[in-house]
Amino acid sequence: MKKHQLAEQRILETAQTLFSRFGFKKTTMDDIARAVFKAKSSLYHYFKNKEQIYQAVVEKESRAVKEEIRRALAAADSPVAKLEAYVKTRMRALHRLANFYQAFREEYLESYSFIQKLRQDYDRYEIETVKAILAEGVAAGVFSVRDLDLTAVAIITAMKGFEYPWAVASDIARVERDIDILLHVLFYGITKR
Amino acid sequence: MKKHQLAEQRILETAQTLFSRFGFKKTTMDDIARAVFKAKSSLYHYFKNKEQIYQAVVEKESRAVKEEIRRALAAADSPVAKLEAYVKTRMRALHRLANFYQAFREEYLESYSFIQKLRQDYDRYEIETVKAILAEGVAAGVFSVRDLDLTAVAIITAMKGFEYPWAVASDIARVERDIDILLHVLFYGITKR
């Protein structure tokens, strides 16, 4: 690996831990610079500005989560298993990134346009992914869905309702059980068959 | 009706519109006083302090919503119809109180303990109500629920995910359709029968 990429990587890793601890605003360029034993101005050789460092960190983490989900989906053999894998992998990743996620949410209030865009992109990815799983299930004859788009959005939106309580939850086993219940309702509904 | 109660009522109604427009903090006691053509100090003849006015407003509105829900539930004859009526009535009320709800949420961030308590109380009411409907459905043999408590919490939490987008939505017809999809998934799940 090139020397340049190596330094870049170290900056991103360091920035990631600082951002997750203090959030975007409270992490200063000088903080990052000192943590990687460089001068503040040296950072600008690798990144255009502070926002781009943050963006790179988020995108790196986002790519990692997407890759994690991709592998989980590949390992699942049925649409049911896929949807289950999707929700569980997503929520586990969220829990793993709890600190970063919380910092991300706090800052989100202040409407930085680049953060809005990042979130929007990820939302689109989620909807497309769920829609694809639903479509596959319908094609295979195991799912019966009234409206593909609306149902996908509904599932994501409902999941978002659990996002925060689950991200900060301490009792992981409890969360896993909650997810199981939720998935059961999602798959079979509450009316008796 | 007594003169005292009449004045009290007028204060509450006025405060309600002011709070819903400007939120708790930005509405001053003088604003309220001037709007009811009284001196600021006169308000203290009716209410102990500003927080209690706000609390009274929220509780009044909360009682109204609960009563609305009670009537809707009484008119529904099956557990399925009840759950449907519950969700729809709740969401319509929320939409009607959109301004107040938004103001309530903004201020909620600043941890006033009395607001936390109000929210907690309403949460408890919601869970109990949904639990009762689920229990009735199970007893009647139309619902099949793994865990009553967890499922009730799951339904509420999922509903909360839709709260904000729905409260501020302009296209009401669209919201009603969203709710129908959601209820369909809730009742029947997405797997083919």
Added chain:
DNA sequence: AAATCGAACAAAATAACAAAATGGTCGAAT
């Protein structure tokens, strides 16, 4: 008594302003 008010006051918000911190640029050195 019940209701209203103005005066008064402590606490909180705001304004004003100087000092420090921060993001970013640039040219020189290696």
Added chain:
DNA sequence: ATTCGACCATTTTGTTATTTTGTTCGATTT
């Protein structure tokens, strides 16, 4: 290609004076 220190324009922060706001109280009116 990297690193750095000096430097600059903006923000942020700390401080103090000033105003606003919530609340109390005694006097007056109804």
